[in-house]
Amino acid sequence: MTEELRNNLAIVKERLAARCLFPGTSGNLGIRNADNTLIVTTSGVDKYITNEQSFVHVTAEGKPLENLKPSFETPLHVEIFRRSKARTSLHIHTISNNVISEIYGDMGKIEFRKQELIKAFDLWCEDDVLTVPIIANPNDINQLAQLLIPHIQNDYGIVLIRNHGVNVWGRTSAEALKLFEAAEFLFEYQLQLNAAKYYLKGAN
Numbered sequence: 700m701t702e703e704l705r706n707n708l709a710i711v712k713e714r715l716a717a718r719c720l721f722p723g724t725s726g727n728l729g730i731r732n733a734d735n736t737l738i739v740t741t742s743g744v745d746k747y748i749t750n751e752q753s754f755v756h757v758t759a760e761g762k763p764l765e766n767l768k769p770s771f772e773t774p775l776h777v778e779i780f781r782r783s784k785a786r787t788s789l790h791i792h793t794i795s796n797n798v799i800s801e802i803y804g805d806m807g808k809i810e811f812r813k814q815e816l817i818k819a820f821d822l823w824c825e826d827d828v829l830t831v832p833i834i835a836n837p838n839d840i841n842q843l844a845q846l847l848i849p850h851i852q853n854d855y856g857i858v859l860i861r862n863h864g865v866n867v868w869g870r871t872s873a874e875a876l877k878l879f880e881a882a883e884f885l886f887e888y889q890l891q892l893n894a895a896k897y898y899l900k901g902a903n
């Protein structure tokens with residue numbers, strides 16, 4: 700069973716790696732077994748490479764079941780899996796998600812409306828709003844996990860961590876990847892829109 704999940708997580712990791720989404724060894728991934736133990740990425744390693752050291756089998760509480768160091772951010776995946784029926788959890792740093800989190804961080808959220816890609820989050824009505832919460836980034840990982848907990852309200856979801864990255868989870872790996880890619884599209888769109896509006900204002 701863990702072998703199948705390792706392979707599943709390796710496919711997710713390789714898809715993200717193909718887009719260079721693990722700069723400076725940042726980012727980590729988690730997937731849940733049927734027995735609620737987890738497979739997470741190993742801490743501090745080059746995530747563009749996949750080998751026997753890439754993943755660690757951990758308990759539902761995040762304690763390693765093998766002699767490898769699980770991701771420093773395992774407590775975030777643990778809380779997501781404990782509080783939802785999600786099977787796959789992604790944590791990714793990008794320039795866009797970091798800049799958005801800083802610009803909108805004081806508001807504690809960013810909202811998207813009237814943008815086609817919010818449909819990826821199952822928001823199909825004309826007036827639907829996608830709200831992405833933005834939480835602070837304390838150094839203490841358990842404190843960070845406490846800030847994340849109130850936002851784990853569904854089996855799929857998204858939270859931005861200020862000047863750090865994004866956490867996205869889904870009922871399947873395909874769903875988690877879909878939400879991550881849709882969110883990154885929305886973040887990049889918003890940044891380009893802000894820049895274009897600023898430029899046009901200056902030009903007039």
Ligand SMILES: CSC[C@@H](O)[C@@H](O)C(=O)COP(=O)(O)O
Binds near residue numbers: 724726741
């Ligand atoms: C290398 S800086 C990034 C880390 O501090 C952390 O935020 C991160 O995303 C990766 O940590 P890791 O322990 O490798 O899973």
Ligand SMILES: [Zn+2]
Binds near residue numbers: 725
């Ligand atoms: Zn991180």
